[in-house]
Amino acid sequence: MPEPSAVSTQTQSTPPPAAPRKGPRGEVIIYAKWCKGCHICVEFCPTKVLAMEADEDHPRVVAPEKCTACHFCDTHCPDLAIVVRRLE
Amino acid sequence: MDDHILEAHELEKHEALIPQADWFNRSETLQKLRKNKKFPTIWCSGCGIGVVMGALIRAIDHLGLSNDEVALVSGIGCTARMPVYMDFNTLHTTHGRALAFATGLKIARPDMKVIAIMGDGDALAIGGNHFIHAARRNLGITALVVNNAIYGMTGGQYSPTTPIGGRATTAPYGNIEPPFPICELAIAAGASYVARSTVYHALELDKFLAEAIAKDGFSVVEAVSYCHTTYGRFNRLGTAADMMRALKDNTIAQSAYERLTPEEKAANTKIVRGKFLDVERPQYTVAYDNLITRVQGGEK
Numbered sequence: 472m473p474e475p476s477a478v479s480t481q482t483q484s485t486p487p488p489a490a491p492r493k494g495p496r497g498e499v500i501i502y503a504k505w506c507k508g509c510h511i512c513v514e515f516c517p518t519k520v521l522a523m524e525a526d527e528d529h530p531r532v533v534a535p536e537k538c539t540a541c542h543f544c545d546t547h548c549p550d551l552a553i554v555v556r557r558l559e
Numbered sequence: 560m561d562d563h564i565l566e567a568h569e570l571e572k573h574e575a576l577i578p579q580a581d582w583f584n585r586s587e588t589l590q591k592l593r594k595n596k597k598f599p600t601i602w603c604s605g606c607g608i609g610v611v612m613g614a615l616i617r618a619i620d621h622l623g624l625s626n627d628e629v630a631l632v633s634g635i636g637c638t639a640r641m642p643v644y645m646d647f648n649t650l651h652t653t654h655g656r657a658l659a660f661a662t663g664l665k666i667a668r669p670d671m672k673v674i675a676i677m678g679d680g681d682a683l684a685i686g687g688n689h690f691i692h693a694a695r696r697n698l699g700i701t702a703l704v705v706n707n708a709i710y711g712m713t714g715g716q717y718s719p720t721t722p723i724g725g726r727a728t729t730a731p732y733g734n735i736e737p738p739f740p741i742c743e744l745a746i747a748a749g750a751s752y753v754a755r756s757t758v759y760h761a762l763e764l765d766k767f768l769a770e771a772i773a774k775d776g777f778s779v780v781e782a783v784s785y786c787h788t789t790y791g792r793f794n795r796l797g798t799a800a801d802m803m804r805a806l807k808d809n810t811i812a813q814s815a816y817e818r819l820t821p822e823e824k825a826a827n828t829k830i831v832r833g834k835f836l837d838v839e840r841p842q843y844t845v846a847y848d849n850l851i852t853r854v855q856g857g858e859k
Contacts, residue, residue: 514803
């Protein structure tokens with residue numbers, strides 16, 4: 472699938488530092504237009520990749536290097552506003 | 560939707576600013592959504608129905624079915640809005656009659672995978688009669704019952720699956736009626752496949768839905784969800800995330816449940832999730848075809 476030119480992801484803009492531990496890595500992309508800010512992804516992320524302040528409408532990726540591609544957030548997002556891509 | 564303009568400070572927060580048309584191509588699940596519908600969905604922020612929709616799409620995708628082979632039938636209610644967002648054949652019908660219309664569709668097109676998507680009120684109160692008789696006939700339909708224990712769309716009236724003591728608009732001092740056990744009802748009525756999972760266990764739900772859709776016979780999947788907007792508010796159960804966590808804490812896998820002692824089983828208040836029935840029974844449309852062959856002078 473060709474990468475849309477409008478896409479600018481966290482890893483493309485700031486490459487994460489060397490992975491602190493072994494295992495699969497992932498990249499979380501949040502689609503803000505569909506997100507209703509329900510907080511489920513933030514509360515359940517096992518490695519605290521996502522965060523959302525009280526004054527924010529949508530979560531944001533605060534620790535992209537910690538993502539283990541467990542796919543909890545994209546399978547449990549009620550608005551299908553998250554896609555997790557496993558990095559090779 | 561494309562007129563949505565993000566402010567400069569919003570742009571900084573969201574690295575991924577993607578046009579909606581491109582977002583649909585980001586995953587297999589998103590590609591099965593209907594692209595000319597207005598997104599985001601109508602459901603409340605955090606509603607579990609969206610999780611069930613994702614699970615259903617992944618299950619259909621796993622089976623490798625094309626969009627034209629699948630027909631989604633729904634009635635009225637929050638859950639019944641689900642087929643609107645998916646790019647399969649859809650039939651949006653009157654309240655409680657999803658299985659009645661699905662019966663006609665399955666008999667006319669036995670080659671199709673017919674999935675009736677219903678809420679707990681739609682399936683068991685208004686459409687309760689259709690539910691037991693579709694199970695009795697063993698029609699090759701998959702009934703996906705999303706159980707959130709309340710009528711959400713109409714403002715939080717108690718439904719046939721509201722637990723005893725649960726408060727609702729029409730039960731302000733607590734519900735006194737025992738709830739319908741959906742899976743046990745389906746087994747007693749004669750279904751071929753019966754399973755229950757929750758929106759927290761979304762991948763288990765994928766698996767059960769895929770097995771149910773593949774099954775040639777009446778298959779029931781109960782997806783236990785929650786309504787934090789009405790039921791959660793009346794009963795002080797917290798936010799959507801709190802109710803999602805409650806599904807994790809208050810359910811028990813069938814394998815773990817079977818290891819309990821009889822006393823522990825009697826005292827168990829947790830929802831048991833698992834596959835309760837998977838048997839082969841003569842499917843209605845097959846029996847009907849055999850009847851036609853026999854009456855017309857054929858063998859069968």
